[in-house]
Amino acid sequence: MAVANRELVEIFKARTDKREYRRTVLKNSLEVLLISDPDTDKCAATMDVRVGHFSDPEGLPGLAHFLEHMLFYASEKYPLEDSYSKYIAEHGGRTNAFTSSEHTNYHFDVNTDCFEEALDRFAQFFIKPLMSADATSREIKAVDSEHQKNLLSDSWRMNQLQKHLSIEGHPFHKFSTGSWDTLEVIPKSRGLDTRRELFKFYEENYSANLMHLVVYGKENLDEIQNLVEHKFQDIRNTERSCFRCPGEPCTSEHLQVLVRSVPIKQGHKLRIAWPITPEIHHYKEGPCRYLSHLIGHAGEGSLFYVLKTLGGYCTISVFPDFLIFTCSNLHDIDFYCYTSK
Known part of the structure; x- marks a missing residue:
């Protein structure tokens, strides 16, 4: 396991940029970029996890996106549902996340005087989330609602059509958003427990060595680093390897194709x-x-x-x-x- 790294890395910035920067690596191999801005009235953080919907297990399309939703609910340290989002909103902040092909990103900003607790709540996403059975069932419906909205979007429909025209066995071909059918109906018919698969996916893929954290604060770099080391040192490092695509998504037979479709708008x-x-x-x-x-x-x-x-x-x-x-x-x-x- 790697040790905490204070090795100086030259970070290039604009001459007018008065902020201070530092890169460090925690003992669990989590890579961190620290930013100090004494003049800011907001603090922020973002965590990028090197796993996305390309890594969805066979028969469970949309699981990575579903996990992104579930981490917002509650943690062992903060068991009250939605308390993280409520805390951020009550203290002048915003929070969101997205799942892409090979990455899942979580981020928030908040008033400076509430940053330490907000960061602690945020860190629990990656240490001990709860993902209760009741919340799992309710959030599948929320994911399906997002999918139903996308069905009325021409851009989303075109994107899925583009995926459908690629090699069937390639990760790019997958349906990435998830729906009631893909996360509840079909898994249940195959004897799969979606919540159990959710925990399995989290345990296998959410490893500190696949994460990159950026923290933007008002304090000096040493204070921010001490805060980060204390909050994020308990994230597990399973030495998980990065996802690699098995070749290209399109061969010559998938190119030079003309497709006509009827739009919604x-x-x-x-x-x-x-x-x-x-x-x-x-x-x-x-x-x-x-x-x-x-x-x-x-x-x-x-x-x-x-x-x-x-x-x-x-x-x-x-x-x-x-x-x-x-x-x-x-x-x-x-x-x-x-x-x-």
Whole structure:
């Protein structure tokens, strides 16, 4: 197991940035970035866990996203349901989370005078969550409600269609959100206990060596580091290996395909997608941003300008999936037009 690391790492910042930064590694291998800003009126923290819906077990699509929901409920130290979210809201803060393909991220901000307790409540997500049977049943319904809302969103429908057109056995092909059917009906018909599988997924994947924590506080760096070491040192480290994609999500037979679909909303939309090398491999140069800027240019003579002259409403959105790290991303161009001609 690694020891606490105070090794100095040069952190580049803008000349006008007066904040202080420090990188450290706790004894349990949790990597931490500390930020000190004496002038701030809000403190904040975010925890990124290197596991997402690509790691959903077979037969339980949406489990990683469901776990993200469940960690907000209660912990052994703070057993009152929803007390974390209520504490943050009552002290001028906000909290949220998201699950992507290979990462799950949790974050909050709060008034400075309440930061220590807020951080302690936050740390319990990753130390001893409760995930009671009653809460599990209720939260599956909340996940399903989110899914039902997504069914009325053209962008969500297009994203799932894009997944469906990839290799069937690849993690990219999975249904990632979860629903009542995938988390309750189908598992029960197969003799699976979703809550038991939830704990198993948590125990297997939520390891300190797969986590990265950023803490932004008003105190000096030494005080923030002492606070972090005290609050987060009990997170287990099982030396879990990072997820790696088993090859690419698309072969030649999955490309050069034309699909027509009927939208929910009125209008016409064209999406062109092609696989590219993960942007993280070239994060300093940012080639996708250049591509997005050139194609999305709105000046005279541009593609946008030509479409706009047709009359009505027109937008062009160009974006890669920045949250896939170990296999090709899909770079999307969306053209949305509603014309009177």
